[in-house]
Amino acid sequence: MSVENIISSWEKKNFKSLYWLEGDEGFYIDKIMNYAERHILSESEAEFNLTIFYGRDANWSEVTNACKRFPMFAERQVVLLKEAQYMKDIAKMEPYFENPQPSTTLIIGYKEKKLDARTKLAKTVKQKGELFASTKIFDSKLPEWTNQIVKQRGFSINPKAVLLLVDHIGNDLSRIDNEVNKILINLNGRKDITEEDIENYVGISKEFNVFELQMAVAQKDLPKAIRIIQYFESNPKSAPIQLILPALYNFFSKVIIASSISGGETNIASAIGVSPYFVKDYLMAARNYNIQALEMILLQLHQYNLRSIGIDTVSSTSQGSLLKEMVVKIIR
Structure with a gap:
């Protein structure tokens, strides 16, 4: 089941006795956990029937005993086990998973790890409960994902603003989501997020950023590239x-x-995984650099990546100096 399907089933008061949330994308696990903590039970019900454990501090017998209790003044109780990947002997809970308390909803967050599908524990979880696997999305999908979360909130964001945000934050869905929420609070009735909003509320310069450096190099604009690098310094x-x-x-x-690639911009956008809005930038770079030059650029980027971590370079060479040297070689 997806995050949306799990939450939708809870909204309809359809509950299973066990939910095992695992994987390396903590954002979705936290989203399900937060909903369970705040919305499955009413405020009065939660006072007696919501129990939260953390894997670092709890042991398997404490959690099991809590799950076996009956709810007070409510139809069910909710037990949350957060950061279960740190709990020792969690496999000893398998007998409880085999025969869970029907009036208890146990939700386990098992971040950055996955159960070994060959074990009895994994087989019992799949048979008796709901197993949710959360995986990292590809970096190329981050702009699309960001567009979606903005749209879900009834707003829009222009393509360059998306790229600024994603390039600055990287593959951290929780942080992207938090920054989007912060921006929306400050829009004062507007419905579209712009580059100026990213600059004002996230702290990214719309003139001096990785995207603008990329464009300067693509355009062979050396003075602009050097100015951006000096800002980075x-x-x-x-x-x-x-x-x-x-x-x-x-x-x-x-x-x-x-x-x-032959064909129109739509074909190219699909092949390289970008918005059609940006295809012109890639075609412009292809006009400025022939295939031999492009292959040399990739080689130089690899070499300067090694130098940036201290391989084949003088230890006192600054990052800014390395970038300037590299950009000059690429453009000239």
Whole structure:
């Protein structure tokens, strides 16, 4: 079941006795847990029938005993076991999973790990409860995901604002969601998120960021590229080199693919996994750099990535100096 299906079933008062939430994307696990904590029971019911454990502090027998209790002044009780990946001997709860208390809803958050499907514990969870597996989404899907969460709240966000936000934050869904909520609070009746909103409320400069550096290099605009790098030097937290190099490598890898595809912008957008709005940028870069130059750029990015971590470079070389040297080589 998806997050939406689980929550929808709870809204209809359809509950299973066991939910096991696992995987490496904590955002969805937290979303289900937070809903369970705040909405399954009314405020008065929760006072007597909501029990929360944390894996670092609880042991399996405490949780099991809590699950075996009967609800007070309510049809059911809810037991939450958060951060269960840290609880020792969790497999000893398997006998309870085999025969759970019908009036108890036990929800287990097992972050950053997955059950071994070959074990008896995993087989019992699948047979007796609901197993929800949460996986990281691909970086290329982050703009689409961000668009969706904004749209779900009844707002819109322009393509460049999405890219600014995603490039700055990276694959951290919880942080993206929090930043979007912060922006929406400050829109004062407007329904569209712009680059100015990203700059004002997230703290990303709309002129000096990884996206603008990428465009400057694509356009072979060396003065602009150097100005952006100088801004990064003065504001080290705005764009560390470990963020810049992968972004450039990803961009020029897609430029190579775009240069080999025939057909319209829609075909190219689909092939490289970007919004059609940005296809013109990739085609412009393909016009400015032939295939040999693009392959050399990828090689240089790899070499400077090694140098950025201290391989084949002088230890005193600053990140800004490395970036300037690299950009000059690429553009000239």
